[in-house]
Amino acid sequence: MAEKVLMKGNEAIGEAAIVAGCRHYFGYPITPQTELTEYMAKRMPQVGGVFLQAESEIAAINMVYGAAGAGARVMTSSSSPGISLKQEGISYIAGAELPCVIVNIMRGGPGLGGIQPGQADYFQATKGGGHGDYHNIVLAPNSVQELVDITILAFDLADQYRNPVMILGDGALGQMMEPVEFNTSQVSPVEKPWAATGMKGGRKDPNIINSLHLQPDELEKHNIHLQKKYQTIRDKERRYEELYTDDAELILVAYGITSRIARSAMEKARAAGMKVGMLRPITLWPFPDLPFNLLAQKAHAFLTIELSAGQMVEDVRLAVNGAKPVYFYGRMGGMMPSPKAVYEQIVNIMSGKGGK
Structure with missing residues (x-):
């Protein structure tokens, strides 16, 4: 090595x-x-x-x-x-x-x-x-x-x-x-x-x-x-990573540095007993839409996290094709979301309050 x-x-x-x-x-x-x-x-x-x-x-x-x-x-x-x-x-x-x-x-x-x-x-x-x-x-x-x-x-x-x-x-x-x-x-x-x-x-x-x-x-x-x-x-050439998606009711979607923040929030949620998984696109084009199609058959909702006003979320919604709700949480202008803030979004969705 x-x-x-x-x-x-x-x-x-x-x-x-x-x-x-x-x-x-x-x-x-x-x-x-x-x-x-x-x-x-x-x-x-x-x-x-x-x-x-x-x-x-x-x-x-x-x-x-x-x-x-x-x-x-x-x-x-x-x-x-x-x-x-x-x-x-x-x-x-x-x-x-x-x-x-x-x-x-x-x-x-x-x-x-x-x-x-x-x-x-x-x-x-x-x-x-x-x-x-x-x-x-x-x-x-x-x-x-x-x-x-x-x-x-x-x-x-x-x-x-x-x-x-x-x-x-x-x-x-x-x-x-x-x-x-x-x-x-x-x-x-x-x-x-x-x-x-x-x-x-x-x-x-x-x-x-x-x-x-x-x-x-x-x-x-x-x-x-x-x-x-x-x-x-x-x-x-579609590439992606799945984490804890087998039993997940909520799927987090994030790429790049944001996916590491989302993963921390996901692990905290799972430790609290919530069935949360993550799908991380590695190729943004071509977008890995197939796993979204499959996960939409069993997951209850998706939450996309980005450092923007919401751009990849449009491709997520297209891939899910209306089968399940797709929520969005983003920060802009160089502001980074904290794992705590993402966790709060998870709690709101899992409790039926929806995303902000």
Whole structure:
């Protein structure tokens, strides 16, 4: 077993990317993910990689487009307002079917907001964000170790499906320190015969990377191809964690750092004799709707907890499909819910008073 080291979340993402074979990083500093940019500035020259602090987030995402098109494992990172600036480039990357990893360590918003943790970028990440019919694969870790494992997984999924993968973390995960280990056996680089690398390997014609299709029938054909790919991802890549759901009457739903708070409240409730379980989505897109369908057949209600005014709760309601009540509890602007506050919500629902 590899030796564990104590690392801050942002830095752990950077080292995991290097372990995964990433040798190109383009970004721009913004709190609360700046340590990731700093870490890559230090480590990339040490491993023979390329680090470039771009003049803007817009420039950075277009550099990602270029490196990905040439077949490199490439990453960028930012926080909420910076990710907003990257949206046009992300849509281009998805349209051109280029693999890359995009890290969003979310902060409170809207606007410049604040530098404390938030989860109000859920819609932006899972519903497109940019223009056109496209999807990012969206992964939501809830610990520093999961940041490591999911970063490595993100590069593999990006290459496998030729698609951008977004890691959706938050300011708490980016700043917290926990022991982690790096498993190099997880890494599985793939060949990229489609990459724009000139006439290498005796190629007769150069590969062309493009997302422009001027003829509407050609563009529709390309869109149909993308939608078939997205359906394959839906079928194969839904990830989630269930805790104490076998006998649960109330199912808590939370992702990221909020899921750890919810778990503490759930354990307190079970110790008090209440049948409470938890379902934690790990892929936010594709959303793991199947377990919700199954749990809605036996659970009495669901309670979604988020650091937002309520975004994932809409996907929970769609997945439950009206079979059972779905309650919501959220905090905003960087305020974190306490396990006590979540426990009080549980008590209200279990006693028939409903959620606030």
